[in-house]
Amino acid sequence: MKLLTAIHQAFPEKKEDSHLKLLYSNMSPKTREEIIYRKNGKSIDRVIEIDIATGSRVKTTHYDYFNDKKIRSVDEYDRNSGKKIRTVNYVLYKSIDEYDLNTGKKLRTINFNIKDDTKISSIQEYDPETGNIVTISIYKRDGKTVSIIKKIDPETQKVTSWVNNKNIDYKPVEPARIMTRSYDNIKLTEPKNKEDIAKLIDNLYKNQLKFENIR
Numbered sequence: 098m099k100l101l102t103a104i105h106q107a108f109p110e111k112k113e114d115s116h117l118k119l120l121y122s123n124m125s126p127k128t129r130e131e132i133i134y135r136k137n138g139k140s141i142d143r144v145i146e147i148d149i150a151t152g153s154r155v156k157t158t159h160y161d162y163f164n165d166k167k168i169r170s171v172d173e174y175d176r177n178s179g180k181k182i183r184t185v186n187y188v189l190y191k192s193i194d195e196y197d198l199n200t201g202k203k204l205r206t207i208n209f210n211i212k213d214d215t216k217i218s219s220i221q222e223y224d225p226e227t228g229n230i231v232t233i234s235i236y237k238r239d240g241k242t243v244s245i246i247k248k249i250d251p252e253t254q255k256v257t258s259w260v261n262n263k264n265i266d267y268k269p270v271e272p273a274r275i276m277t278r279s280y281d282n283i284k285l286t287e288p289k290n291k292e293d294i295a296k297l298i299d300n301l302y303k304n305q306l307k308f309e310n311i312r
Contacts, residue, residue, distance in 0.1 A: 128155055140165040153179030190214070202228055209240075216240020224251035237262070 131145040142165075146156040154174045161167040171185045175198060184194040191214040193207040203223050210216040217240045222232040233247040247259040 135162075148176050151176060151179070153177070190218075197225065200225060213240070227251045229254060 127150065128146045128148055131147065133142045133145065134140065135142045141160050143160065144158045145154060146158075147153070148155050153176060155176060156174065157172040159169045159171070161169045168187055170187060172181055173183045173185075174180060175182050178198065180198050180201060181196050182198060183196065186192045186194070190211040191209040195204045195207075196202065197204050202225055204225075205223060206221040207217060208219045208221070210218045216238075217236045219236060220232075220234040221230050222234075223229065224231045229249075229251045231249050231251050233245075233249065234243050235245040235247075236242060237244045242262070244262050245259055248257045249255065250257050
């Protein structure tokens with residue numbers, strides 16, 4: 098017993114506690130969480146993660162309405178400005194929306210394969226002024242190789258050109274615009290000429306002449 102007492106006196110537990118605190122002193126949490134419940138007070142609607150130093154939002158996790166253990170989407174924010182930088186959606190299939198930090202407008206959307214969320218199926222790029230889609234890149238089954246790139250007019254939202262995987266630039270051929278109707282240039286027969294033609298036909302039938310004999 099004297100030996101055990103001597104050991105405890107030589108290496109007291111306080112020294113061990115202080116050593117552990119020193120090891121983990123740099124691992125203090127940098128964020129705190131706020132849980133927002135739905136009206137029923139039981140199911141979780143979203144969890145907001147806030148930077149303790151700046152007070153800005155870092156991340157917001159939205160949960161499914163019918164199953165609060167299933168994530169619906171995740172919003173990620175810049176730590177300094179608190180502005181949204183991307184949103185990861187998990188509804189139907191995985192997709193990522195990326196935003197411009199200055200304007201807050203959507204820059205592009207990355208859509209992943211519905212069966213394999215590690216493979217990209219398509220990427221949509223947006224016009225910063227109108228917010229409309231200007232480019233659509235469609236990927237092959239491998240999720241890495243681009244198959245087709247479509248260019249879209251941001252104002253009219255019509256496809257202006259597309260490039261396939263053979264690097265051949267195609268442009269859709271628009272039908273020629275017809276300025277006049279096909280029957281606008283037809284000249285009508287004058288009344289006098291109509292009467293002469295009618296008399297000629299009557300005479301032909303009266304004389305029982307055949308049209309193939311007329312030369």
